[in-house]
Amino acid sequence: MKPYHINKKQILIMGCLGMFPLFSSAQDILSTSGTSRWDYSNSRVEREPGRDALDITFSVFPLAGLGSQEVAYLFPVYVSADGRDSVRLEPVCVAGKRRYKVIKRRKALGNLKPGNPGSGEVRSAKVLESSGLTVKRSVPFERWMADGRLVVREVSYGCAECGTNESEDIAFQAGIPLFGEKDYAYSFIEPEKVMIKCYKDSFDCKVVFPVARHDLQEDFAGNAQELDRLKKFLSENLNIQGTSLKEVHIKGYASPEGSFDYNRSLAQRRTQTLSDYISRQYPALKNAPVYRTEGIGEDWEGLKSMVSGSTLVNRDEILFIIGHNERDTEREEAIRALDDGRSYRLLLEEFYPGLRRTTFGLSFDVRPYTVEELPEIFETKPECLSQHEMYQLAGLYASRGMSPLPVYERAYGQFPDDAVAILNYANALLKYGQDADGALRVLEPVTNDSRAFFPMAVAYNMKGDWRKAEELIKKAGMAQGKQKLSGEPGDGGNNQQIEM
Incomplete structure (x- = not known):
């Protein structure tokens, strides 16, 4: 059994999105502007695993002294990359030494009107220089927040309480890892090799024999055309490249009117007639290690199948009779008794002729094909290819710039x-067809297989359901972690070829 491998890119994605805290700090991403008088380097944005929330931490320290009579307002806003969405944090008001004392006195006296500079909460510039200030806010995470930025607008006032300066600075640019198209990776698993394959095919030959006779008349009732169809079937199968015939099984069936023993005997004789005829045309058939002829007789199962798919008025009654009577004579008598024999006559005319047939079944052993032979076999007889050979052919198609989706x-x-x-x-549906819905339908039987988590994540992300995609990425990461801890291979134990 081959070891199970996971794409390194997938491991990185699963780790970033599912196993570790997701954050972006100002210190790592953006240094404070040289013209700014504020230090925002301890600000950060975090998205913790297991929580669908974004934690914004706005940290500020003065870099340059604030004028003694000055009041400065800082308005931090977390903004999307396109500027359409935003989250506002609590504004910060800082006052110089003398102005801070004036504001405190006016508040105490009750003569500082709302809306005037310093009317809200005010911090002392002196205190801020020693300890700084941190403002935090936690909000539900949205996709736009991944590459947002914290913008700080500053408005400062001088002693005359008029707007003296207004500026804007970027405190930091976030870069939260988020699963997207750039992370799509497609794992194609190499199936196990099969050294000996088995290919089977069958043909229902409906040669017509005169009533109660078993001699073959080629010019009777369209038999020439039916025999040509049989010969075409045999010629095509006996000439398949890389095959050796192992078994020939010829079975004769009769319609279920009349005596059971007589019908079986007649079916056996007719089967033998066709066997003798066709083996003279194709002597190689007799060289098969197993060559059998068998007269099955009355084909009640075939009748049951035909009636089930019909619109007969008495369909359910006929199926009940076939299923609840063991003896053939009892079945026939009960069907004859329905609606004064009308249903029986309809079966006799429209259904029974199709039951009188001889089935030719062929079984072959198929050798492994070379890579050079694969394209032709795929076009002519794909049933003879193993899954591993089709995997090889898909790789050949991809190397030639052709889509391996078919x-x-x-x-x-x-x-x-x-x-x-x-x-x-x-x-393949995801990579070459961009068919997310189709991929999810195909994956329905294996949704509990850990190898399905990543392609399901890609499919959901293609559909715009990024939350579901992230859940699956985390699930894939946890499954991979458990496999590493236990030392067990992944489901199926197969190699994977990764295509980005």
């Missing part, structure tokens, strides 16, 4: 219950 789709159709076929087709 190859992965065929593998999925041929192996619909195989987890690797499901995962590979889903990844």
Whole structure:
């Protein structure tokens, strides 16, 4: 069993989005402007794992002294990259030494009108120089916040209480890791190699025999055309590249009117007639290690299937009769008794002829194909390819600049219950078809497989459901962490080829 590998890019994404705190600090991203008189370097933005919230910390220290008579207002606002969205933090008011005393006295005397500078909460510039100030706010996280920035507008007033200066500065630029298109990675898992494959095919030959006879008349009732169809089926299968015939099974069926024993005997004779005829045309059939002819007789199962898919008025009654009577004679008598025999006559005319047939079943062993042979076999007989060979062909298509989506789709159709076929087709739908809905439908049977978490995250993100995408990224990261701790391989134990 091959070891299970996860893309390094996927590990980084899963770690950043699911396993560690997500933050951006001013010190790491943006140095304070040389012209600013405030230091914002201890400001930061954090998005903790497990919480769908953004924590904004606005920290300010004076870099240059504030005039003794000056009042400065700082208005911090967290703004989106396009400027359309914003979150306001509590404004900060700082006053110089003399102005701070004046404001305190006027507040005490009650003669500082609302709206005048210093009418709200005021901090002393002297205190701020020693301890600084921090303003915090926690808000529900939105996608636009990932690359937002903290903008600080400053308005300062001199002794005349008129606006003397107004400026704007960027305290810091956030860079919160967020799962997006740049992070999409597609894992195509290499299936196990199969050295010997088995290919089977069958053909229902509806050659018509005269009533109660078993001699073949080629010019009777369209038999020539039906025999040509049989020969075409045999020629195509006996000439498939890389195959060896292992078994021929010829089965004869009859419609269920008349005696059961007689019908089985007649079916056996007719089957033998066709076997003799066709083996003279194709002697290679007799060289198969297993060559069998069998007269099945009355085909009640075939009738049941045909009636089930019909619009017969008495459909349910006929199906009940077939299912609840064990003896063939009892079934036939009960059907004849329905509605004065009208249903029986309809079956006799429209359903029974299709039951009189001879089925030719062929089984082959198929050798592994070379890479050079794969394109032709895929075009002519894809049923003969193993899942691993289709994986190889998909890689060949990709290397030639061709979309391998049809190859992965065929593998999925041929192996619909195989987890690797499901995962590979889903990844191909995402990478080459940008079909998020289709990928999610395909992945429905394997949603508990940890290998499905990442492609599901990509699909949901394509659909705009980034919250669901992040949940799945975290889930994928935790699953990978558990596998590392336990020393166990991932589900399926297969290699992965990563395509970005």
